[in-house]
Amino acid sequence: MLDLKKWWLGAFMLGIITLLAACGGNTDHAEGGDKEKMVIGYFPNIDHAPAMVARENGYYEEKLGDDIELEYITFPDGGTFMAALKSGEIDAGLVGPGPVLNNFSNGADVKVLAGASSGGTVVVASEKSGVESVEDMAGKTFITPGIGCTHDVQFETYLQQLGNDELASSRIGGSLHHVTGNPASYPAMFESGKVDLAAVPEPWASILVDNGAKVIISTEEIAYGESLPNTVLVANNKLTEEKPELAAKLLEAHDESVAFINDNPEKAKKIAIDSIKDLTNQEMDAKIVAQAMSRVTYTTKVNEAVLKEFGNSSYELEFLKEAPEFDGLVADQE
Known part of the structure; x- marks a missing residue:
């Protein structure tokens, strides 16, 4: 841990x-x-x-x-x-x-x-989030390194392709709250419950998983993944x-x-x-x-x-x- x-x-x-x-x-x-x-x-x-x-x-x-x-x-x-x-x-x-x-x-x-x-981009959920699949993301808070950064666009494009308006950033009318921060701080933010999900580059995704987070969207699945x-x-x-x-x-x-x-x-x-x-x-x-x-x-x-x-x-x-x-x-x- x-x-x-x-x-x-x-x-x-x-x-x-x-x-x-x-x-x-x-x-x-x-x-x-x-x-x-x-x-x-x-x-x-x-x-x-x-x-x-x-x-x-x-x-x-x-x-x-x-x-x-x-x-x-x-x-x-x-x-x-x-x-x-x-x-x-x-x-x-x-x-x-x-x-x-x-x-x-x-x-x-x-x-x-x-x-x-x-x-290398992966979307993971914290143990405290209650998120087990994409369907559980509604109303949750996700974090990326920056607004409109590569990982943000990949994640939000993936959600957009699902065709469910609720599963989108509140910025464009959905229910997900978006915050940004340095990936090195994500483990502490997961532990504190401040964020539920992270669209994150490596090695931070693997570190979060090693600390108990769950992969919700893999590199192969996310938009433009490979x-x-x-x-x-x-x-x-x-x-x-x-x-x-x-x-x-x-x-x-x-x-x-x-x-x-x-x-x-x-x-x-x-x-x-x-x-x-x-x-x-x-x-x-x-x-x-x-x-x-x-x-x-x-x-x-x-x-x-x-x-x-x-x-x-x-x-x-x-x-x-x-x-x-x-x-x-x-x-x-x-």
């Missing part, structure tokens, strides 16, 4: 780490002597393992060269990541497609360079248009990292465990991480048609005010 005091500490530490990193990220990219700075962002989630592996194995440094000074910032959700990307606080990194599509449709200068992972790129490599247009050679080298490092994960799953698992421990002050059980990574496919491929369909779902769920147009979002795939 999970030590809740440690989880609260982990959630607190993650917030402090993110805040301190963000403060450091405000540095002018021209600082650092003759070196040019590049700032990369990612989350302490299993589907962001390509960034963890690339950082640990030195792939970014190797590909970008000695003239580039690298800095890393971690984020709790896609909204804060995209705000940092748009402001120039970070140059590139890994994030879910939901925030990318939402921001692109509102005029953000961003480019999807590649996929990073697919799958076809949607759950995490993508993105960059702002300042990098892709003004310094395409650096964007290309960043992509090479990313490709090498994804290949490493698929060729060396045990080593990748250890890197993920160590990285998440550094970021959250929590050491994940190897069996939990193995279960989490089994739900995720690491691939650089991006199915642009699925991304557009996913974006249309965001519009139908009223996360987007206008019908989206996504031409030019995805870089040409070789």
Whole structure:
């Protein structure tokens, strides 16, 4: 069973780490002597393992060269990541497609360079919720990392496809109450009874299940479960248009990292465990991480048609005010 005091500490530490990193990220990219700075962002989630592996194995440094000074910032959700990307606080990194599509449709200068992972989103219910199946969800409270985030859209699209108006967020006339929060805090929120359900990425889904939660909607069942790129490599247009050679080298490092994960799953698992421990002050059980990574496919491929369909779902769920147009979002795939 999970030590809740440690989880609260982990959630607190993650917030402090993110805040301190963000403060450091405000540095002018021209600082650092003759070196040019590049700032990369990612989350302490299993589907962001390509960034963890690339950082640990030195792939970014190797590909970008000695003239580039690298800095890393971690984020709790896609909204804060995209705000940092748009402001120039970070140059590139890994994030879910939901925030990318939402921001692109509102005029953000961003480019999807590649996929990073697919799958991994799971909807679980707490032991105290009384939820044993989807039919029991009416009137319950669910949590996601952000409003309109990838996992939120997947869950709400799944509910929409059921054709039961009651099984929808109260935001669009249903009975489910939606709240948001850092996934590291979900075990404590389940224990306190503040939330009943979570649409959550790995490893947090496996951790919740290990702590007694029940899987209600699996990765295979949820909307876009295995076809949607759950995490993508993105960059702002300042990098892709003004310094395409650096964007290309960043992509090479990313490709090498994804290949490493698929060729060396045990080593990748250890890197993920160590990285998440550094970021959250929590050491994940190897069996939990193995279960989490089994739900995720690491691939650089991006199915642009699925991304557009996913974006249309965001519009139908009223996360987007206008019908989206996504031409030019995805870089040409070789």
